[in-house]
Amino acid sequence: MKAATRHPYLDHAGPIAFAHRGGGLEAPENSMASFAHAIGLGYRYIETDVQVTADGRLIVFHDPVLDALTDGCGRVEDLPWPDVAQARVAGREPIPQLEEVLETWPDLRLNIDPKSDKAAEALVGVLRRHAALDRVCVGSFSGKRLARLRRALGPALCSSAGPWDVVRVWVAGHGLALPVPQGPHCLQVPVSHRGLTVVTPAMLRAAHARGLPVHVWTVDDGAEMERLLDMGVDGIITDRPTLLRDVLRRRGQWRG
Numbered sequence: 230m231k232a233a234t235r236h237p238y239l240d241h242a243g244p245i246a247f248a249h250r251g252g253g254l255e256a257p258e259n260s261m262a263s264f265a266h267a268i269g270l271g272y273r274y275i276e277t278d279v280q281v282t283a284d285g286r287l288i289v290f291h292d293p294v295l296d297a298l299t300d301g302c303g304r305v306e307d308l309p310w311p312d313v314a315q316a317r318v319a320g321r322e323p324i325p326q327l328e329e330v331l332e333t334w335p336d337l338r339l340n341i342d343p344k345s346d347k348a349a350e351a352l353v354g355v356l357r358r359h360a361a362l363d364r365v366c367v368g369s370f371s372g373k374r375l376a377r378l379r380r381a382l383g384p385a386l387c388s389s390a391g392p393w394d395v396v397r398v399w400v401a402g403h404g405l406a407l408p409v410p411q412g413p414h415c416l417q418v419p420v421s422h423r424g425l426t427v428v429t430p431a432m433l434r435a436a437h438a439r440g441l442p443v444h445v446w447t448v449d450d451g452a453e454m455e456r457l458l459d460m461g462v463d464g465i466i467t468d469r470p471t472l473l474r475d476v477l478r479r480r481g482q483w484r485g
Contacts, residue, residue, distance in 0.1 A: 239414060268337065288310075288326055289324065300317050419446055
């Protein structure tokens with residue numbers, strides 16, 4: 230059984246700590262402030278999302294509309310950047326462009342979820358312009374979107390498994406031998422989905438046998454972090470970066 234090729238993005242001693250959207254329970258999510266907060270704690274990996282504006286700017290933002298997370302309103306893809314730039318996350322933090330994040334922290338590793346096909350297309354251009362493939366991993370609930378990104382950017386792109394590839398690994402772990410998914414370098418999964426436990430010892434064994442590290446989202450409880458780390462997961466994505474850092478420190482596994 231041929232294992233997946235390990236990507237340099239994943240080179241890290243011990244479990245990877247990811248600040249989810251910069252750590253949305255400790256600072257306004259997906260803002261320069263939340264990223265700076267996580268980096269100040271020692272984080273080297275941040276999970277984030279991107280949307281694209283009407284005039285093609287790639288912004289760090291989760292929702293398709295401004296209304297719930299900012300004091301602005303409207304669909305991001307219908308608004309030009311000057312309008313989006315006026316909105317404030319949690320009423321106080323501006324929405325950054327991805328290029329600003331890449332330029333501000335050239336050593337930061339980003340896990341990026343492009344929230345639409347248009348955002349994925351724009352992401353290809355940004356990553357090429359900034360020669361950032363060595364410090365970015367992309368993930369998505371859309372297997373087709375991931376496949377298009379892999380075709381566009383080639384094997385230098387680190388990517389996580391889409392939903393179907395996750396199913397293949399899970400099923401393999403529970404008795405049905407399936408081939409190694411071609412393309413992904415890691416699995417990034419919830420603890421459970423629709424009542425089914427996703428992260429199990431058998432699933433972890435199947436993933437690791439195929440050379441695929443497993444990162445789990447979004448974990449905000451200390452006891453659950455401990456349980457997953459004891460099980461052998463390779464990374465945890467959290468909205469509470471201070472808590473995860475403290476848990477890893479107690480275990481002697483904190484590396485930032």
